[in-house]
Amino acid sequence: MIFVTIGTQAPFDRFIRIIDEIAPSLKEPIIAQTYKGEYKPQNIKTVDFLPPDEFNKLFNEARLIISHAGMGTIISAMNKQKPIIIFPRKASLGEHRNEHQMATAKKMEQLNYVYVAYNEEQLQTLIMTPDLKPLHQLGDFASQQLIKSISEFIKR
Template structure:
């Protein structure tokens, strides 16, 4: 079996629910059934210590908190599962990687859901919540995703962050 890597990112936020969901045996088994066998977790600003014991067909599971650049992880991934931050979404899409966006239902302002819905409606990604991730993994067809093309996405992400007061 070849090496197929899933990269999970929560950006600089705290999204423990996503990390806890991804490391459930049921989710790992569903990913492994799709051929994935390596998992890299970028867990963000948290004190969470996820279970990185290789299991359910995964040869390695590793985690780290923050890194100035996620480019090497994005470029080496065969699938990216991300929070719905504009920067993370656009970085994955620009790298032409299959993307699943998991929206954080605990956020008060659900602008992330709007972004995920629009990019999904345009055919560029799948989106779900932690509660519906397993079903999505079991039913998704990544070949149906359309490549995302834009040379202005970084400017768009910066503008969204500015409007939302994140800069």
């Protein structure tokens, strides 16, 4: 199962429409959290809002996460070792108040932490790629390097 999430701040109809158009080419179900969108998908199962326990259940069961460029979802995917494709919202299209999601996507791509699609073709190519693997893992604790750096800073 593929789990798609757009966050809970605003609809992301352009993204959901693209996912809906790709869905017939796939051989597995897609469940999308759509949050008050106007576009009515025909090929995917949607839910407007998910309580945290239901969201976590779907997240944990998913083979692949596809998301807006929200840091909460990105961090959760890395922590749970789930492959994630991010598709940033564009303020220039009225999808957000500024271009911070584009900046997040570029940085995550530069670090090779997540798969990033900036357009419909890239998104389709990534979704159709078999067996995407997680690109980066986050643990439950800070790295020894970070702890050492902070300790040295405090000692100064």
